[in-house]
Amino acid sequence: MGRVTWAAGVDLGGTKIQIIQVNTFGTIGERVKIATDVTGGPDAITQQIVDAIGEMSDKIGSEPAAVGVGVAGQIDADSGVVKFAPNLKWENVLLQQDIKRAIGVPVIVTNDVRAATWGEWLHGAGKGAKNLLCVFIGTGVGGGIVSDSKMLSGYNNTAGEIGHITVSLDGPQCTCGNKGCVEAYAGGWALAKRAQEAVTLSPQKGKRLVDNAGGDISRITGKMVMEAGAAGDALASQVVEQAVEAIAAGVSGLVNSISPEKIIFGGGVIEGSPYLIDKIAPLIHKRTLDAAFEGVEIIRAKLHNDAGAIGAGALAIRLFVK
Amino acid sequence: MGRVTWAAGVDLGGTKIQIIQVNTFGTIGERVKIATDVTGGPDAITQQIVDAIGEMSDKIGSEPAAVGVGVAGQIDADSGVVKFAPNLKWENVLLQQDIKRAIGVPVIVTNDVRAATWGEWLHGAGKGAKNLLCVFIGTGVGGGIVSDSKMLSGYNNTAGEIGHITVSLDGPQCTCGNKGCVEAYAGGWALAKRAQEAVTLSPQKGKRLVDNAGGDISRITGKMVMEAGAAGDALASQVVEQAVEAIAAGVSGLVNSISPEKIIFGGGVIEGSPYLIDKIAPLIHKRTLDAAFEGVEIIRAKLHNDAGAIGAGALAIRLFVK
Numbered sequence: 165m166g167r168v169t170w171a172a173g174v175d176l177g178g179t180k181i182q183i184i185q186v187n188t189f190g191t192i193g194e195r196v197k198i199a200t201d202v203t204g205g206p207d208a209i210t211q212q213i214v215d216a217i218g219e220m221s222d223k224i225g226s227e228p229a230a231v232g233v234g235v236a237g238q239i240d241a242d243s244g245v246v247k248f249a250p251n252l253k254w255e256n257v258l259l260q261q262d263i264k265r266a267i268g269v270p271v272i273v274t275n276d277v278r279a280a281t282w283g284e285w286l287h288g289a290g291k292g293a294k295n296l297l298c299v300f301i302g303t304g305v306g307g308g309i310v311s312d313s314k315m316l317s318g319y320n321n322t323a324g325e326i327g328h329i330t331v332s333l334d335g336p337q338c339t340c341g342n343k344g345c346v347e348a349y350a351g352g353w354a355l356a357k358r359a360q361e362a363v364t365l366s367p368q369k370g371k372r373l374v375d376n377a378g379g380d381i382s383r384i385t386g387k388m389v390m391e392a393g394a395a396g397d398a399l400a401s402q403v404v405e406q407a408v409e410a411i412a413a414g415v416s417g418l419v420n421s422i423s424p425e426k427i428i429f430g431g432g433v434i435e436g437s438p439y440l441i442d443k444i445a446p447l448i449h450k451r452t453l454d455a456a457f458e459g460v461e462i463i464r465a466k467l468h469n470d471a472g473a474i475g476a477g478a479l480a481i482r483l484f485v486k
Numbered sequence: 487m488g489r490v491t492w493a494a495g496v497d498l499g500g501t502k503i504q505i506i507q508v509n510t511f512g513t514i515g516e517r518v519k520i521a522t523d524v525t526g527g528p529d530a531i532t533q534q535i536v537d538a539i540g541e542m543s544d545k546i547g548s549e550p551a552a553v554g555v556g557v558a559g560q561i562d563a564d565s566g567v568v569k570f571a572p573n574l575k576w577e578n579v580l581l582q583q584d585i586k587r588a589i590g591v592p593v594i595v596t597n598d599v600r601a602a603t604w605g606e607w608l609h610g611a612g613k614g615a616k617n618l619l620c621v622f623i624g625t626g627v628g629g630g631i632v633s634d635s636k637m638l639s640g641y642n643n644t645a646g647e648i649g650h651i652t653v654s655l656d657g658p659q660c661t662c663g664n665k666g667c668v669e670a671y672a673g674g675w676a677l678a679k680r681a682q683e684a685v686t687l688s689p690q691k692g693k694r695l696v697d698n699a700g701g702d703i704s705r706i707t708g709k710m711v712m713e714a715g716a717a718g719d720a721l722a723s724q725v726v727e728q729a730v731e732a733i734a735a736g737v738s739g740l741v742n743s744i745s746p747e748k749i750i751f752g753g754g755v756i757e758g759s760p761y762l763i764d765k766i767a768p769l770i771h772k773r774t775l776d777a778a779f780e781g782v783e784i785i786r787a788k789l790h791n792d793a794g795a796i797g798a799g800a801l802a803i804r805l806f807v808k
Contacts, residue, residue: 238777248777295641309743311638311645318633318745319617322778329739330773333654333731342738342773409655416664417651417739421631423640451652451664455560455570456644 167226168193169485172217173477174233175276176209178202178251183216184470185224186477188485190287194220195473206257214266231263231271232480234279234472241321244273270484276472278324280430280465281308282315283475286482288466289428297424298465299326299415300431303352303386311422327351331413349410352386352433358403359389369399390437408440412447419452419460430465438464489548490515491807494539495799496555497598498531500524500573505538506792507546508799510807512609516542517795528579536588553585553593554802556601556794563643566595592806598794600646602752602787603630604637605797608804610788611750619746620787621648621737622753625708627669633744649673653735671732674708674755680725681711691721712759730762734769741774741782752787760786 168187175182181200185193196216201208213233221227237249244260246252260273274282281290281298285308290296296310305327309316316323327347328340335344336358348354360381363370370381373392377383392400415427427448429441445462452460467474490509497504503522507515518538523530535555543549559571566582568574582595596604603612603620607630612618618632627649631638638645649669650662657666658680670676682703685692692703695714699705714722737749749770751763767784774782789796 307743311633311640312636314634314636316633316744318778319747319782320745320778320780322775323633323743323745325742325775325778326739328742328775329651330653330735331655333657333735335655340775344735413652413655413666414739417648417736418743420647420650421629421645421740422638422744423642423645425641453644453647453650453662456640456642456647458642460641 168224169229170224170226171230171232171477171480171485172220172228173473173475173480174213174231175279175472175476176200176213176233176235176252177276178236181209181212181216182469182473183213183220184473184477185220186474186481188229188481192474194223196220200252202252206254206259209252210259210262210266213263217267228267228269230269230480230484231267232279232476232478233259233263233271233273234276234476235259235273236276239273239275239321241317244271246273270480272476272480272483274476274479275324277306278308278315278317279475279479280467280471281310281324281475282479283467283471283473284428284430284465285310285315285475286478287474288471289463290426293426295423295425296428297415297418297422297426298428298430299411300465301350301411301429301434302432305347305351305431309418309422309424326414326418329414329417331410346410346414350407350433355386355389355403355407355433356384358406359400360384362399362403366399372397373400386433387436390433394437394439408443409447412444413451415444416448416451419448420456423456425460427460427462428465429462430468430471434464435468490546491551492546492548493552493554493799493802493807494542494550495795495797495802496535496553497601497794497798498522498535498555498557498574499598500558503531503534503538504791504795505535505542506795506799507542508796508803510551510803514796516545518542522574524574528576528581531574532581532584532588535585539589550589550591552591552802552806553589554601554798554800555581555585555593555595556598556798557581557595558598561595561597561643563639566593568595592802594798594802594805596798596801597646599628600630600637600639601797601801602789602793603632603646603797604801605789605793605795606750606752606787607632607637607797608800609796610793611785612748615748617745617747618750619737619740619744619748620750620752621733622787623672623733623751623756624754625674627673627753631740631744631746648736648740651736651739653732668732668736672729672755677708677711677725677729677755678706680728681706681722684721684725688721694719695722708755709758712755716759716761730765731769734766735773737766738770738773741770742778745778747782749782749784750787751784752790752793756786757790
């Protein structure tokens with residue numbers, strides 16, 4: 165058996181670290197998932213990643229040619245410094261440099277949603293597309309844009325924050341400080357919050373949701389709202405409908421502004437309720453210019469929870485190996 | 487005197503054709519403006535352009551090395567066919583091919599707003615920027631996006647239709663069929679329409695505007711609304727304020743999604759009321775993520791009515807000469 169050339173793709177989250185072997189010829193190999201040692205701080209987590217890649221290398225019988233890491237946070241494009249990662253409580257962590265020193269191969273650190281977009285583009289539902297918009301709807305809403313075969317990063321390396329497109333001038337308060345963001349309707353936290361507010365105003369209409377939450381309004385989650393909506397609960401359905409409207413409006417603005425060929429929907433909320441795509445798609449059609457919507461495909465993400473790790477590994481190969 | 491190498495930059499509008507000599511070393515030379523012979527159809531207009539370039543060549547003493555044309559309409563990226571240009575009442579006009587046959591040099595046809603963005607990027611307020619957002623507010627609202635030193639065109643070559651970003655889910659009807667578009671608040675036609683509607687509802691409050699329009703509500707124009715707003719008229723001010731809010735919200739979504747370094751505002755409404763930029767800028771700051779807004783400059787376009795012709799010429803040089 166010939167030796168494979170591979171990259172370690174790392175998805176560093178607040179609760180889990182996932183690492184996947186991504187081979188240069190496009191296949192996936194070993195994989196490992198470990199709990200993030202958040203209490204240990206940056207040094208402990210860096211060591212966890214280095215150790216796990218070491219064990220993976222032993223199994224495979226060769227060192228990785230490069231390492232890619234996706235992190236939920238703001239990343240400096242040049243240095244790979246994690247400027248701010250709220251889930252990890254990190255500020256200005258030299259992750260790229262430290263992993264590189266420890267393993268001795270090129271390392272790229274990028275934003276987790278950008279990494280997932282790389283994954284869907286190079287190995288998933290967007291394979292081969294030159295113009296792509298990925299929309300990930302989970303607790304938050306984020307995405308990535310590929311235009312003319314180039315991943316957009318922008319001046320501040322923050323491109324893809326599509327959850328913070330305003331779709332309602334005086335809409336609900338978002339965690340970002342703005343009002344009426346897509347995320348303030350459609351993020352998991354927003355589904356929960358909006359349902360909690362609606363239930364508080366109409367306890368009788370919201371009885372089902374409150375019962376599902378064990379009688380405690382504050383325990384209503386986004387997932388419960390999605391489930392109750394799917395089961396026909398009127399109050400939950402209304403919250404979900406508004407989320408669908410907001411997503412469609414936000415994505416429509418991007419269709420008109422950047423003209424993607426494929427629009428890929430993924431993330432926890434979509435994974436749990438893929439039927440949402442069938443509700444969103446006709447509204448996008450309705451809100452976009454005919455010339456911009458012509459030929460556009462609206463599809464579901466393929467890589468599920470692996471998108472970030474596979475994308476980070478594929479990006480490392482693209483940058484350093486091929 | 488040495489011979490200059492130059493391109494003819496053509497801005498083809500529904501009422502005027504403007505042609506500017508753009509030299510390869512970055513200067514501007516001869517210029518001509520003629521009335522568009524709309525009644526003569528595509529052949530007559532093509533001949534007008536060819537003749538005007540011929541006269542310009544005689545004056546300069548050399549033929550152009552290339553020709554660039556900006557047209558208000560949908561352009562096929564590969565063929566340069568004008569698929570649809572409502573102002574000219576054109577459908578599927580082979581403008582690029584016909585000018586090329588007549589003059590015998592390479593020709594590029596592009597959308598007029600995209601051409602203006604090329605102009606501001608290569609010769610105007612955006613010179614040297616790698617990440618740029620141009621916003622032109624006139625009768626309609628359109629723009630162009632440069633990301634990582636590349637002009638975005640998108641799958642359908644329609645990128646830049648930023649006037650049709652939804653900023654209000656149930657907002658005012660737009661001419662595009664959607665509701666709540668930026669243009670439905672801020673385009674010249676929308677300023678007029680919204681003021682006319684407000685005046686109809688509150689004739690007493692709108693007395694000043696109606697007087698300015700000679701007593702005929704239907705004659706209130708966007709320009710009158712801007713002027714009355716600047717003069718402190720309460721009804722007009724409200725219409726203008728909402729336009730400012732809508733522009734800021736739409737641009738903010740793009741700042742978060744694509745992360746430009748410079749945001750350039752131009753077009754007739756801005757030319758007439760440049761103070762609007764000072765009202766829009768703080769609202770963009772308020773609505774965007776700190777990480778995305780960091781270091782962003784919000785400035786006024788430099789080339790005014792020349793942007794389209796200069797941009798079309800500069801694009802032709804970039805594509806065919808340099």
